[in-house]
Amino acid sequence: MNYSSTRSRIVSRIFSMVLLVAGAVIVxxxxxxxxxxxxxxxxxxxxxxxxxxxxxxxxxxNAVTAIPFFTFLKNTLIILIPVMIGTVFSxxxxxxxxxxxxxxxxxxxxLVLLATMMLPSQVTMIxxxxxxxxxxxxxxxxxxxxxxxxxxxxxxxFLIRQFMRGIPRDLDESAFVDGANQxxxxxxxxxxxxxxxLIAVSIFTFMGVWNDFQGPLIYLNSSDKYTLAxxxxxxxxxxxxxxxxxxxxxxxxxxxxxxxFFVAQKYFIEGISISSAIKG
Numbered sequence: 001m002n003y004s005s006t007r008s009r010i011v012s013r014i015f016s017m018v019l020l021v022a023g024a025v026i027v028x029x030x031x032x033x034x035x036x037x038x039x040x041x042x043x044x045x046x047x048x049x050x051x052x053x054x055x056x057x058x059x060x061x062n063a064v065t066a067i068p069f070f071t072f073l074k075n076t077l078i079i080l081i082p083v084m085i086g087t088v089f090s091x092x093x094x095x096x097x098x099x100x101x102x103x104x105x106x107x108x109x110x111l112v113l114l115a116t117m118m119l120p121s122q123v124t125m126i127x128x129x130x131x132x133x134x135x136x137x138x139x140x141x142x143x144x145x146x147x148x149x150x151x152x153x154x155x156x157x158f159l160i161r162q163f164m165r166g167i168p169r170d171l172d173e174s175a176f177v178d179g180a181n182q183x184x185x186x187x188x189x190x191x192x193x194x195x196x197x198l199i200a201v202s203i204f205t206f207m208g209v210w211n212d213f214q215g216p217l218i219y220l221n222s223s224d225k226y227t228l229a230x231x232x233x234x235x236x237x238x239x240x241x242x243x244x245x246x247x248x249x250x251x252x253x254x255x256x257x258x259x260x261f262f263v264a265q266k267y268f269i270e271g272i273s274i275s276s277a278i279k280g
Contacts, residue, residue, distance in 0.1 A: 032050075033050070034247045034250055034251060035247075035251060036050055036051050036052060037243055037244055037247040038059055038060070038244060038247035038248035038250070038251050039052045039055045039056050039057065039059060039244075039248075040052040040056060040059075040244050041054070041056055041244065042242070042243075042244055044244075045243045045244055056244070059244050059245060059248040060248045060251070060252065062245060062248070063235075063245045063246075063248040063249040063252065064249075064252070066234075066235070066242075066245055067231050067234045067235070067249070068224070068231070069228075069231070069249070069252075071224060071226075072226050072227055072228045072230075072231040073228060075141070075225055075226060075227050075228075076209075076210065076227040076228045076229075078141055079141055079144050079145055079209060079227065080206065080209045080210060082145050082148070083144070083145055083148040083205060083209050084148075084202055084205050084206060084209070085148075086145070086146075086148035086149035086152070087148045087152040087153065087156060087201065087205045088152065088156075088198055088201055088202055088205065089149075089152075090148070090149050090150060090151055090152040091151065091152025091153060091156035091157050091160055091201060092152070092160050092186075092190075092191060092194065092198060093186070094151055094152065094157045094161075095156075095157045095158075095159075095160035095161035095164055096160075096161075096164060096186050096190055098110055098157070098161045099161045099164035099165045100164070100169075100172065100190075113154050113157060113158075114154060114158060116154045117154045117155055121214075125218070128143070129218060129219075132219065137219075138219055138221070139219065139220060139221045139222055139225065140219075140225075141220075141225070143215075143219045144209075144212075144215050144216065144219060148205075152201070155204075156201045156204070156205075159197050159200065159201060160194060160197045160198065160201065162197075163194050163196065163197040164190060164194055167190065167193055167194070171189050171193075172185050172189065175188070175189055199264055202264075203260060203261060203264055206257065206260055207257055207261075210228070210229070210253075210256065210257055211229055211257070212227070212229055213229045213230060216229065216230040217230055228253050229253070231249075232246060232249055232250065232253070235249065
């Protein structure tokens with residue numbers, strides 16, 4: 001019986017490893033293709049050779065100088081930093097209200113909040129554009145920044161709320177007895193203890209804003225206000241595409257999200273796993 005059990009565990013482990021390796025290969029092949037294409041000459045892009053004959057590292061320098069790369073980087077950061085602050089703070093504030101306060105219609109309001117996650121963004125795209133156009137915000141960064149300060153997103157609220165529900169209420173009551181008000185309890189107790197989901201939300205927000213193409217495409221008309229994701233379209237001409245330069249710029253843009261994820265992956269995984277484990 002022990003031999004049979006050990007053998008089944010070994011087979012199961014081998015099968016799991018094979019699936020993981022196969023999945024890793026599927027994920028890495030497009031990345032390797034992007035890297036290889038970024039080092040090719042224009043004539044090599046459509047050849048059968050997967051790897052370039054000569055490694056053209058100069059493509060990276062040429063890609064940076066071919067477009068106003070650092071202007072696009074500055075524009076991306078102008079949007080990214082306030083959006084991260086607004087999303088994390090407003091989502092945490094809403095989550096604190098759902099986790100700690102009792103009020104009439106709380107459950108129904110929370111269900112309505114969760115239901116908004118099933119609403120496609122295309123449904124609200126046109127009404128939001130008309131609204132921002134009427135108040136004169138088109139071709140500015142405001143439509144991409146201001147909404148982040150009004151809720152922070154249903155999924156983010158749900159994630160942080162699930163974590164906050166697991167924090168003992170004794171801490172709130174002790175702070176209240178010591179004279180702290182609700183905002184002080186939120187900022188001095190709940191936020192520091194909720195760092196794992198807050199970091200997870202920060203990473204989600206960073207990835208979303210950094211890679212966002214649709215938002216800047218809709219609201220930004222001036223090329224000097226383009227973000228990095230939108231600036232990549234400059235490598236696409238009317239009749240041809242500079243694939244090697246496009247892939248080189250893409251690889252450069254991929255570096256910050258990869259660094260952020262690898263640096264904060266411990267807190268990211270912890271925030272997701274703990275919040276998911278707490279019953280809602």
